[in-house]
Structures are given as C-alpha cells and as structure tokens.
Amino acid sequence: xxxxxxxxxxxxxxxxxxxxxxxxxxxxxxxxxxxxxxxxxxxxxxxxxxxxxxxxxxxxxxxxxxxxxxxxxxxxxxxxxxxxxxxxxxxxxxxxxxxxxxxxxxxxxxxxxxxxxxxxxxxxxxxxxxxxxxxxxxxxxxx
Numbered sequence: 001x002x003x004x005x006x007x008x009x010x011x012x013x014x015x016x017x018x019x020x021x022x023x024x025x026x027x028x029x030x031x032x033x034x035x036x037x038x039x040x041x042x043x044x045x046x047x048x049x050x051x052x053x054x055x056x057x058x059x060x061x062x063x064x065x066x067x068x069x070x071x072x073x074x075x076x077x078x079x080x081x082x083x084x085x086x087x088x089x090x091x092x093x094x095x096x097x098x099x100x101x102x103x104x105x106x107x108x109x110x111x112x113x114x115x116x117x118x119x120x121x122x123x124x125x126x127x128x129x130x131x132x133x134x135x136x137x138x139x140x141x142x143x
Contacts, residue, residue, distance in 0.1 A: 049119070050072070050119035050120045050121075051119060051120075051121055052091070052092075052116065052117050052118060052119050052121060053069060053095055053113070053116040053117070053121045054084075054086065054090070054091050054092065054093060054116070054117075055091065055121075056069060056121045056122065056123050057069065057081065057084070057123070058090070060123070063081075063084045063086070064081045064084065064123075065081050065082065065083070065084060066080065066081065066082075067080070067081055067123065067124075068080050068081075068100065068123075068124040068126070069081060069097075069121055069122065069123055069124065070121070070122060070124060071115065071118075071120050071121055071122070072120045072121070072122050073120060076101055076102040076103075077099070077100070077101055078099075078100045078124055079095075079097035079098065079099055079100070079113050080097050080098045080100060080105075081095055081096075081097045081113075082096050082097050082098060082110040083095065083096040083097075083110065084096075092117050093116070093117075094112065094116065095112070095113045095116045096110040096111065096112050096113060097110055097111070097113050098110050098111075099111060
C-alpha cells in the first residue's frame with residue numbers, strides 16, 4: 001500500500017512539474033555538457049606550441065647556417081646564423097650570427113644570439129640561399 005501511495009505521489013508531482021528531471025534527461029544534459037567541455041579542450045589543444053631557435057632550424061640545411069631568423073616579437077631585427085653549438089639532446093644549445101636591422105647588416109663580426117632556447121622564433125623565408133650566393137665554377141673554354 002505504501003508503494004501505491006508513493007507512485008501516486010510521484011505521478012502527481014510529475015504532472016504538476018514539481019518533480020526533479022528524470023534520469024534520461026539528466027544523462028542527456030550531462031552528455032551535452034561533456035561534449036561542450038571536450039570541444040573547448042580540443043580548441044585549446046589545437047594551439048601550436050611556439051618553437052625555440054633549434055626547433056626552427058633543425059630541418060634547414062647545415063642547421064640553418066647562412067639563413068636569417070628572428071623572434072616573432074622583434075620588429076626589423078634579425079640574425080643571419082654563422083655558427084651553432086648544439087647540446088646532446090638536439091633541442092638546446094648556443095648560436096652566433098650577424099645582426100641585421102631593417103634588412104641592413106649592422107656589424108661585420110658575428111655575436112652570440114641571446115634567447116635561443118626561449119620560444120617564439122621564426123625563419124625568414126627571404127633569406128634562402130640562392131644559386132646567386134654560391135660561387136660559379138667556370139669551365140675552361142675548349143679551343
């Protein structure tokens with residue numbers, strides 16, 4: 001008899017809208033919340049991690065010697081790499097280069113580049129070594 005009264009009471013509460021949501025609704029609401037949270041995490045995970053100097057130049061020929069690099073926050077300042085001293089892990093080390101400001105060479109002697117292990121470096125594409133940079137080998141003219 002107590003079960004009948006309980007069932008009738010819950011039916012009355014549901015019909016008046018006083019009952020808490022059923023478990024199906026709660027699951028669908030929590031599933032939607034979980035999907036929204038997963039979507040937010042996916043957007044955060046997609047952001048690319050900034051690279052240090054060695055991450056940028058590792059795929060360039062001769063570890064980027066002869067190429068220009070700069071920090072992403074610098075304006076009109078870049079370095080043309082002349083020497084790289086890598087540590088054993090290949091992701092850290094020291095680098096030297098010739099400083100350029102607004103595309104003009106500032107000094108003749110290479111100086112140590114500061115902040116090479118910090119993140120935020122970029123490769124300047126206009127600095128690619130071209131065929132013009134390499135000395136041409138002349139062949140003797142046949143007489």
